[in-house]
Amino acid sequence: MTLAMTSGLIVILPIAGALFVGFSSKWPNVREGFGLITAGGLFGLVLTLIEPVKNGQRPELTLVEVVPGIELALRVEPLGLLFALVASFLWIVTTLYAIGYMRGHHEENQTRFFVFFAIAIAGAMGVALSANLFTLFTFYEALTLCTFPLVTHHGTKEAKKAGRVYLGILLGTSVCFQLLAIIWTWQIAGTVDFMNGGILAGTASNGVLSVILVLFVFGVGKAAVMPFHRWLPAAMVAPTPVSALLHAVAVVKAGVFTILKVAIYIFGIDLLGVLASTIWLAWAAAATIILGSLVAFTKDNLKARLAYSTISQLSYIVLGALLANEWGIIGGGMHIVMHAFGKITLFFAAGAVLVAAHEKDISCMRGLGRSMPVTFACFFVGSLSIIGVPPAGGAWSKWFLGLGTLEAGQMGLLIVLMVSSLLSLVYLLEVPARAFFSSPREDVHSGKGIHEAPWPSLVAMVITALVTLGLFLNPDPFYELMTLVVFS
């Protein structure tokens, strides 16, 4: 099998998996078995691409030419591979987790859930491997549409309302800004292919290119740069595995990944450095970082707090892209990985608390650490990574991002990063601190009768927590991929 075919298979496999899952809805065990097998197979396929890509190969696959010059095409390059690796690996873990969660929480319509889940992964893989803006946009929109049924899974009034916000902001920004930017790019550059060094340099005045950059940054609503962030907290009405995989990994990372990709392969680092809007957008991202953290403080609902933390952390990556230097890009790419593992652990833990103790609010989690030690230990590890301190992987990405701000000569931005880390330290560590050190509430539950979450969920959580620690010791595989992106 050629590498190009592998890349095609990566996009198709989850869809095939979705079909199998759909047909085996009567037998939950078989259905989940198919889910796990597909997820494992997908990760295996992505793994086979690493070596060739490191050796400089860039497999390409044209699926169809839609109109002359506009192709639906895939191209494997290091940044996309990095995203695909993270998303496909975490899909396995999340499937495992979801089995425990969905059954433990007695959710309805589980088959529909797993089907759309798999299709969403196909969308994320498509975004990761897309060869041009058109393909990326296609999968980006597909990802929005097929996650809509997941967000509105419960079908309640609240879910419907959240679904409207979700669809409204994501479709609205992508259609009004991103699509416009893409067609504009096509008009002035005559191509929308991702190329090393960018395609826009010298095609139009810097003023026009600045405007296009603004359209791209705000047009990628999935990156949740304020003021287009409201969809992310709204989407938290979804079942926790959805929040975990989609709103810590696949969907949001598809957003920041798009921004990185546009920055590197459409504008090019050199061009970004001279555009007037770059620094303004960087400060917009910085504002999102600080505001997101501040809002997170005010949230007592654990998932809402994590949502705002995600908004803040996503802007780290946007900021990294807009620093317009190698370290910023490397930091941004690494942060996709580190934040994914850290945040998914946090979401897993939040879901475990919900399933086992039926608690959503942080103030009600006092003393739960005694009955759910593993869960809160994992939460602690995840928090460390988000904060960016050793021994968790997040330390590395923040290190590189910090280097990037210095390289760009922006001390102000460095201070923003530091302050935000401090803020996240407080709002995240409050949770395990309460759980372990406060005395249990006596009125509702005295700790009796509450156990850890079902074992599949627990195993999933421990895996991601361990990987988070492991990434501190060995971030090299991802660092190498990022150096290939920057120095090729």
Add this chain to the structure above:
Amino acid sequence: MTQHLPVLQVAIPLLASAVCAIVRNARIAWLIALATTWTAFVIALNLLFRVQSEGIISYALGGWAAPYGIEYRVDLLNAFILVIVTAIGSVVIPFALKSVECEVDKSKGSLFYTAYILCFTGLLGIAVTGDVFNVFVFLEISSLSAYALIAMGQDRKALTASFQYLIMGAVGATFIVIGIGLMYVMTGTLNMADLAARIPEVRANRTIPVAFGFLTVGISLKLALFPLHLWLPNAYTYAPSAVTAFIASTATKVAVYVLLRFFFTIFGIAFSFDIMQLHIVLLPLALIAIFSMSLVAIFQQNVKRMMAYSSLAQIGYMILGISMVSVTGLTAGIIHLFNHAMMKGALFMALGCVMYRIGSVDISAMRGLGKRMPWTMAAFVGAGLSLIGVPLTVGFISKWYLILGALEQSWWPVVVVVLITSLMAVVYIWRVVEVAYFKDYPDYDCKPVCEAPLGLLVPTWVLVATSFYFGIDASFTTKIAEAAARTLLGIGL
């Protein structure tokens, strides 16, 4: 044989309609209609491929050479229109069998198909002919039969809707015939190519601009351009489902074709756009149509009416593309003729399935249909995505060219309007989606509703599939549209 195809395109359905009127049996009439539309479809495809390979086909009716006799003249543009009309006609007929049994009085069954084929004939005739008076004649054939078809709707309001359409349509047709008459007075010819050659000599005379004015208003009435659109929402809402699906996807498209033919081919771009400045009239009207009609669509309670208003907005898109008078703009307009026919046909047919099962297309009656009629509602969502313009659907292709055309001209406000109105499409489509998928089916209704029969579903899904197929691989349609646009503008390939 094959050299007679242009006339057979019209003659076969014309004769078939007469046979239909005689047989008086709905089933047999349906079979005749089926055979006719499919034959016509094959002929149209054949003509399209021949035009693609051999260039313009000219056919002298009765052997009388143009400009004395009537000429049928097929180029890429009208070959494309023929394919659209016959394709929709032949997909709707299988759908009509059950739908018409349910919605139209049994005794009128065979007459329904007679009128249907007559309307079909008229539309094909308009497209295929190279003679302006012939255009008028066929226009009347298609309009009169359309009034009859609309009047067959279940609701008594169908009668007033039909009457409203009749008055407006008659005014439009009169304006058109006055325009044609004035041109004839000045040039002494009715042949399109001949007219195109002679008009420049006489255009200084005030009669020609007057003819131009009459034609503009008359054709705009027929294609329901804002503010001459008032007949359309009622006609689409109260007509039988099969009729709405057919007329919405073909009649206005053919009227747009007439507009292109008169103003680009006959009057020529120099006269129409440099001297008469037609685009200055069309552009604002198109923009108002797109915006206001999308807005009105959002607030409709009857989904068929919602789609009717959406059609008015979509007609605005076509006129917008045309008013750019550029290759990209015209390509956008022409390709949207095809694309919109596919998606709106699918949407109206999906609504026909709903009508068949629950006897209403009020949004409140569609509660819980996502579970009860999964395939129907999936078709509605699929075609709806196309209307919104999601990538890999035909709607996206249209939008792409339209925005590209506007960018080329640096028409920023236009770009904004197009983008915002495509979001408004999300709003009205999603209103239906929310009701169908999030509300529970009313319990008090003891009669369980199940999925529509295959006879209705299959044709619906054929159009949905087409609207995805030509969204994924649009090279066939875009090539034709672009070549047709270049011909109209007189720019070589």
